[in-house]
Amino acid sequence: MAKAREGGPIVVLGSGMAGGVAVKTLREEGYGGRLVLIGPEPTLPFGRPPLSKTYLRGEEQLSGWLVNPPGWYAENDVELVAATAIRLDTAARRVELDSGEAVGYAKLLLTTGGRNRRLEVAGAGLAGVHQLRTVAECDSIKNAVRAGGRAVVVGMGFIGSEVAASLRQLGMEVIAVLPGGAPLETVLGAEMAEVMAGIHRDAGIELITQDQVVRFEGAARVERAVTKIGRRLDCDLAVVAVGIQADVEILKGTEVAVDNGVVVDARCQTNISEIFAAGDVANHLHPLFGRIRVEHYNNAEKQGAAAARSILGSTAGYGYLHTFWSDQYEHKLEYVGHVRRWDEFVVRGSTRNRKLVGFYLAEGVLRAAVGLDRGGDPELDEHGEMAAAGRLIARGARPSPAALADDDQDLDRL
Numbered sequence: 001m002a003k004a005r006e007g008g009p010i011v012v013l014g015s016g017m018a019g020g021v022a023v024k025t026l027r028e029e030g031y032g033g034r035l036v037l038i039g040p041e042p043t044l045p046f047g048r049p050p051l052s053k054t055y056l057r058g059e060e061q062l063s064g065w066l067v068n069p070p071g072w073y074a075e076n077d078v079e080l081v082a083a084t085a086i087r088l089d090t091a092a093r094r095v096e097l098d099s100g101e102a103v104g105y106a107k108l109l110l111t112t113g114g115r116n117r118r119l120e121v122a123g124a125g126l127a128g129v130h131q132l133r134t135v136a137e138c139d140s141i142k143n144a145v146r147a148g149g150r151a152v153v154v155g156m157g158f159i160g161s162e163v164a165a166s167l168r169q170l171g172m173e174v175i176a177v178l179p180g181g182a183p184l185e186t187v188l189g190a191e192m193a194e195v196m197a198g199i200h201r202d203a204g205i206e207l208i209t210q211d212q213v214v215r216f217e218g219a220a221r222v223e224r225a226v227t228k229i230g231r232r233l234d235c236d237l238a239v240v241a242v243g244i245q246a247d248v249e250i251l252k253g254t255e256v257a258v259d260n261g262v263v264v265d266a267r268c269q270t271n272i273s274e275i276f277a278a279g280d281v282a283n284h285l286h287p288l289f290g291r292i293r294v295e296h297y298n299n300a301e302k303q304g305a306a307a308a309r310s311i312l313g314s315t316a317g318y319g320y321l322h323t324f325w326s327d328q329y330e331h332k333l334e335y336v337g338h339v340r341r342w343d344e345f346v347v348r349g350s351t352r353n354r355k356l357v358g359f360y361l362a363e364g365v366l367r368a369a370v371g372l373d374r375g376g377d378p379e380l381d382e383h384g385e386m387a388a389a390g391r392l393i394a395r396g397a398r399p400s401p402a403a404l405a406d407d408d409q410d411l412d413r414l
């Protein structure tokens with residue numbers, strides 16, 4: 001790879017996972033020029049997964065989730081700037097910050113991630129109605145948790161499902177309101193979503209499906225959520241988890257192409273040659289899955305590194321076979337591949353026992369697989385069924401559904 005040992009400056013905008021990994025990779029790959037990492041969060045780059053799980057439940061601190069140790073930035077001459085960029089001037093190649101400063105760049109990496117979608121309903125601003133993305137938001141949920149108290153969780157995607165599980169584990173009564181028929185239905189499909197619904201119900205969560213919160217009520221703070229069909233759900237706190245949108249605020253008025261995130265090519269490069277993007281914000285061109293934007297930790301990590309290498313001249317495309325995981329109660333969900341529409345879902349194992357690997361086929365091609373307490377981590381357990389499923393997905397295999405469902409068939413031989 002051509003290494004730009006000096007030159008620069010390189011500015012990384014957004015000090016989350018992707019930004020933290022990018023600066024690390026730039027230094028590891030030998031870039032020795034000026035390197036600036038800008039972001040408003042008071043935390044050093046870290047992984048957010050524990051915020052809905054172990055950290056929320058008070059079981060773990062975040063030190064193990066830091067991308068780089070605290071001293072690493074000074075030792076590696078990475079300038080940390082605590083600010084939000086409010087304007088990008090692509091002609092002058094500089095970003096203007098809310099602190100009044102401006103920083104010039106030769107190359108710019110956008111790792112601005114996502115911001116929580118707001119629920120635009122009356123009372124959403126009441127005290128006790130929470131969102132979750134940052135440590136501060138997690139801490140305020142933690143402070144509001146009272147065993148025996150009652151929480152309403154709005155939305156049962158990954159964050160909603162994990163928060164609902166954690167609040168339940170902390171002894172709260174939890175009511176979850178969701179527009180679909182079951183948790184995670186859009187991502188995992190109806191059959192898996194029913195399995196997840198069973199898990200939550202058995203844990204004591206009341207699931208209110210096919211409904212939505214239209215209003216929060218309360219005097220000084222939230223006292224209840226009111227739903228479309230008129231249910232009045234008394235609560236001590238509410239957590240709104242209705243998804244994120246790519247944070248492209250800084251690109252308003254610029255010619256950087258935006259369409260469901262920052263549009264980048266296979267090298268993580270935008271339509272402006274010196275500007276790149278990675279992580280939750282990047283709508284990237286994947287060799288297998290086409291144009292996609294994903295909101296997962298493993299992608300932020302791998303793509304942050306890939307974008308850094310592209311900035312230094314690598315011509316390798318980013319073709320990571322996407323993976324992610326979710327922890328809910330004692331259950332572990334693993335996922336490999338990517339699919340939004342499929343025509344067949346094949347189960348190996350048992351939905352009744354909640355131990356299975358599920359395969360998603362579109363026109364006969366295996367595009368994704370999900371493991372629930374079975375199949376191992378597709379990244380770490382190379383002999384596991386999930387890793388084998390990943391190998392099938394990578395080669396565009398068309399395995400027979402009967403063989404996929406058959407416990408005795410070695411997936412690597414299909």
Ligand SMILES: Cc1cc2nc3c(=O)[nH]c(=O)nc-3n(C[C@H](O)[C@H](O)[C@H](O)COP(=O)(O)OP(=O)(O)OC[C@H]3O[C@@H](n4cnc5c(N)ncnc54)[C@H](O)[C@@H]3O)c2cc1C
Nearest residue numbers: 014016017018048049085112113114279280295296297300
């Ligand atoms: C509670 C929670 C639990 C999760 N659990 C899992 C999990 O179990 N498994 C999994 O795969 N994924 C999980 N994720 C998703 C994962 O955390 C994200 O995919 C990952 O954080 C994306 O990293 P990122 O660096 O792209 O963006 P972010 O982490 O969103 O970081 C972006 C940063 O950019 C900053 N920024 C935005 N605009 C500007 C600007 N104009 N100027 C300067 N800075 C700016 C933001 O403040 C932020 O600090 C979870 C997410 C959350 C919130």
